[in-house]
Amino acid sequence: MKRRLFSTAMLAATTLLGTASAWAQQAFRSGKDYITLDRPVATEAGNNKIEVLEFFWYSCPNCNIFEPAFEQWAQKAAKDVVVRRVPVAFRDDFVPQQRLYYTLEAMNLVEKMHIRVFTAIHGEKQMLNTDAAVLAWAEKQGIDKAKFEQTYKSFGVATKAKRAVQLQNDFKIEGVPSLGVAGRYYIDGTLAGSMPRTLQVADALIAQSRQGR
Secondary structure, three states: OOOEEOOHHHHOOOOOOOOOOHHHHHHOOEOOOEEEOOOOOOOOOOOOOEEEEEEEOOOOHHHHHHHHHHHHHHHOOOOOEEEEEEEOOOOHHHHHHHHHHHHHHHOOOHHHHHHHHHHHHHHOOOOOOOHHHHHHHHHHOOOOHHHHHHHHOOHHHHHHHHHHHHHHHHOOOOEEOEEEEOOOEEEEHHHHOOHHHHHHHHHHHHHHHHHOO
């Protein structure tokens, strides 16, 4: 599978956030604007909940650009929508950042530190692609070094990282950023036409999933 990063040009399209209209729901088509998975993926959202996954990589420049729009969209999501981020690992050197995200999640530091990781990589030009670099960065942020390292190397984080790889394979992720909706649909900037438009497609698919309950 060819891995690609979606172009910045796709991200620059006009942003229209909010609930998709009935007309928009009819306009988006499987195979054109999104892909319907041949085999649904089990979700962790629970009954009467709709799970939306954001597949990302901290070092991806387009993930960095997309993050503010996605965060805004996630904060406005309806109560029956459960949003989860899934750090991908297309290569071995992606794994330290994958573990970094799940360590922050386990320590309840995502809200505080998630954007700082993007800033460190894209603003301060830190690679953060080795265990040593990640641990050194965390210590400089004032995070308890021993607790962070213990969590980073824990079985729980390793298990979540393994699950993330399984999800990226199940959704057949070809690039980041991209979205998975309700365990049934895959959206990316190439299919939707732009990353902002992926959020419109996601809104439509969420509405469609509600109707199919």
